[in-house]
Amino acid sequence: MSTGATPTERPLRRDAARNRELLVEAAATVFAEQGLDAGVDEVARVAGVGVGTLYRRFPTKDALIDALVQDLLTSVVAAGREALARADGTGLESFLAYAAEHQARRRGCLPRLWAGDEVTEGLRREFRVVAAELLADAQAHGRVRGDLTSQDVSVVLWSIRGVIETTKDVAPDAWRRHLELLVIGLRPSDVRLSSPSLTADQAQRVTTPAPRPR
Amino acid sequence: MSTGATPTERPLRRDAARNRELLVEAAATVFAEQGLDAGVDEVARVAGVGVGTLYRRFPTKDALIDALVQDLLTSVVAAGREALARADGTGLESFLAYAAEHQARRRGCLPRLWAGDEVTEGLRREFRVVAAELLADAQAHGRVRGDLTSQDVSVVLWSIRGVIETTKDVAPDAWRRHLELLVIGLRPSDVRLSSPSLTADQAQRVTTPAPRPR
DNA sequence: AGAGAAGCGGAGGCGCGACTCCGCATCCGG
DNA sequence: CCGGATGCGGAGTCGCGCCTCCGCTTCTCT
Numbered sequence: 001m002s003t004g005a006t007p008t009e010r011p012l013r014r015d016a017a018r019n020r021e022l023l024v025e026a027a028a029t030v031f032a033e034q035g036l037d038a039g040v041d042e043v044a045r046v047a048g049v050g051v052g053t054l055y056r057r058f059p060t061k062d063a064l065i066d067a068l069v070q071d072l073l074t075s076v077v078a079a080g081r082e083a084l085a086r087a088d089g090t091g092l093e094s095f096l097a098y099a100a101e102h103q104a105r106r107r108g109c110l111p112r113l114w115a116g117d118e119v120t121e122g123l124r125r126e127f128r129v130v131a132a133e134l135l136a137d138a139q140a141h142g143r144v145r146g147d148l149t150s151q152d153v154s155v156v157l158w159s160i161r162g163v164i165e166t167t168k169d170v171a172p173d174a175w176r177r178h179l180e181l182l183v184i185g186l187r188p189s190d191v192r193l194s195s196p197s198l199t200a201d202q203a204q205r206v207t208t209p210a211p212r213p214r
Numbered sequence: 215m216s217t218g219a220t221p222t223e224r225p226l227r228r229d230a231a232r233n234r235e236l237l238v239e240a241a242a243t244v245f246a247e248q249g250l251d252a253g254v255d256e257v258a259r260v261a262g263v264g265v266g267t268l269y270r271r272f273p274t275k276d277a278l279i280d281a282l283v284q285d286l287l288t289s290v291v292a293a294g295r296e297a298l299a300r301a302d303g304t305g306l307e308s309f310l311a312y313a314a315e316h317q318a319r320r321r322g323c324l325p326r327l328w329a330g331d332e333v334t335e336g337l338r339r340e341f342r343v344v345a346a347e348l349l350a351d352a353q354a355h356g357r358v359r360g361d362l363t364s365q366d367v368s369v370v371l372w373s374i375r376g377v378i379e380t381t382k383d384v385a386p387d388a389w390r391r392h393l394e395l396l397v398i399g400l401r402p403s404d405v406r407l408s409s410p411s412l413t414a415d416q417a418q419r420v421t422t423p424a425p426r427p428r
Numbered sequence: 429a430g431a432g433a434a435g436c437g438g439a440g441g442c443g444c445g446a447c448t449c450c451g452c453a454t455c456c457g458g
Numbered sequence: 459c460c461g462g463a464t465g466c467g468g469a470g471t472c473g474c475g476c477c478t479c480c481g482c483t484t485c486t487c488t
Contacts (some may be wrong), residue, residue: 013455013456014455014456015454015455037445039444040445040446040447041445041446041447049453051446051447051448052447052448052449052450055446055448059447060446060447061445061446061447067458080448
C-alpha cells in the first residue's frame with residue numbers, strides 16, 4: 001500500500017496537466033486510426049505539442065500506451081463492480097456489453113490490453129476477480145450455463161476484440177450483433193461442451209508473457 | 215484468364231524450389247512465434263538460407279506474408295467446397311471448425327488474413343461465396359437461425375482470430391470451446407436479434423481498406 | 429565433362445522512428 | 459511585478475530492419 005504507484009507525486013502545473021490530457025486523447029485517436037505503430041511525432045502533432053513534452057510526461061512510447069490501457073481497464077473494472085452491486089443475475093450480461101463498448105472506443109490499445117506489463121497487471125487481476133463474481137451471480141440466478149468458468153468470460157472479450165480489430169472503421173458496431181449471438185450461446189442448454197475451459201493459471205499466463213524478450 | 219497470375223512461369227530449379235518451401239515454412243514459424251514484425255533476417259536464418267535468396271523469391275516482405283495468406287485461404291476455401299458437397303446441413307459447422315483450426319495453425323499471418331491486398335482479394339471473394347452457400351444449406355436444413363447472413367459467418371472467424379491471437383502459445387486450443395459456445399448461439403432460437411448484420415458491402419470493404427495509405 | 433544459366437550469401441545502404449538535449453517561454457509565490 | 463522553477467519545442471542522434479548488389483557456387487543440358 002503506502003504511496004502506491006499511480007498516486008499524485010506533485011500537483012503538476014496547470015498547463016502541464018492540460019497537455020497530458022491532450023496527449024492521452026491524441027494517442028487514443030491516432031492509435032485507433034493508424035494502429036499502434038503510428039509514429040510518436042504524429043501523436044504529438046495531433047495533440048498540438050512538441051515531442052519533448054510528450055517524452056517528459058511519458059518516458060517511453062510504451063508508457064503512453066499503458067496509460068491508455070489503464071484508462072480502459074479502470075473504467076471496465078468500475079463498471080463491473082457497479083453491475084455486481086445489483087446482484088440480480090443480469091450483471092454479467094450488461095458488463096460484457098459495457099466492456100465491449102469500451103474496447104471499441106479505445107480500440108487503439110487493444111493489442112496491448114491483455115498482453116503483459118506489470119504496471120497494468122494489477123488491474124487485469126481485479127478484472128478477473130470481478131468477472132468471476134459476476135459469473136457466479138449470473139449462474140446463481142440460472143441465467144447462464146453452469147459449466148462456464150470465469151475464464152470463459154475473458155475469452156468472450158478476447159473474441160470481441162477480434163471483431164473490433166477486423167471491422168475497425170468500416171463498421172465500428174459490428175461487434176454488437178456478435179455479442180448478442182454469443183450471449184445466447186452462454187444461456188443454459190442441454191448441449192454438452194466437449195472442449196475444456198482454460199485453467200485459471202493459463203488465463204493468467206496469457207496476460208503476462210514470458211520474462212522480457214520483446 | 216489467359217496465363218493468369220499464380221500459374222507456373224518456369225519450372226524453377228530443384229534446389230530453388232526446395233528453398234522456397236523452407237522459406238514459407240520458416241516464415242510461418244517465425245511470424246507465429248514473434249508476430250509479423252519479426253525481422254526478415256530471422257526468417258532467412260531459420261530457413262537456413264541467406265536474405266538474398268529470400269528476396270529473389272519474394273520481392274518484398276509483404277509478398278512473403280501474402281504467400282502465407284494465400285496458402286491459408288486456399289485450403290480453407292477448398293475445405294468449404296468439400297463440406298458443401300455433402301449438402302446435408304452439417305457443412306457450415308464443420309467448415310467453421312476447419313477454418314478455425316487452420317487460422318490457429320497459421321496464426322502468424324492473421325493480422326493480414328482479412329486486411330486487403332488485391333492479390334489475395336480474389337480468394338477472399340471465393341471465401342464469401344462458399345460461406346454464403348454453406349449458410350443457405352444449413353438454414354435449409356433448419357440447423358441455424360434463419361436471420362443469419364453470410365456476413366455473420368465471416369464475423370465468427372474474425373472473433374476466433376481474436377481468441378487465437380490473445381491466447382497464442384499459452385493455450386493454442388482455447389478457441390475450441392469458444393467456437394462450441396458460439397455455434398450453440400447460432401442455432402435456431404426464439405430470441406430476437408436487435409442489432410443489424412453487416413451489409414455485404416461493408417463486409418467487402420472490411421477486407422479491402424482505402425486506397426494505398428499504409 | 430564442360431559451359432553457361434540459374435541460384436546463393438551476406439556485407440552494407442538507406443530511411444524511418446524512438447528518444448535526447450538545451451536555449452527559450454510560461455507560470456506563480458512573494 | 460519580479461525571479462526562479464517548471465515546462466516547452468523541435469532539430470538532431472542512434473539503432474534497427476528492409477532491401478540491394480555482386481562475386482562465387484551449384485545445377486543441368488548436351
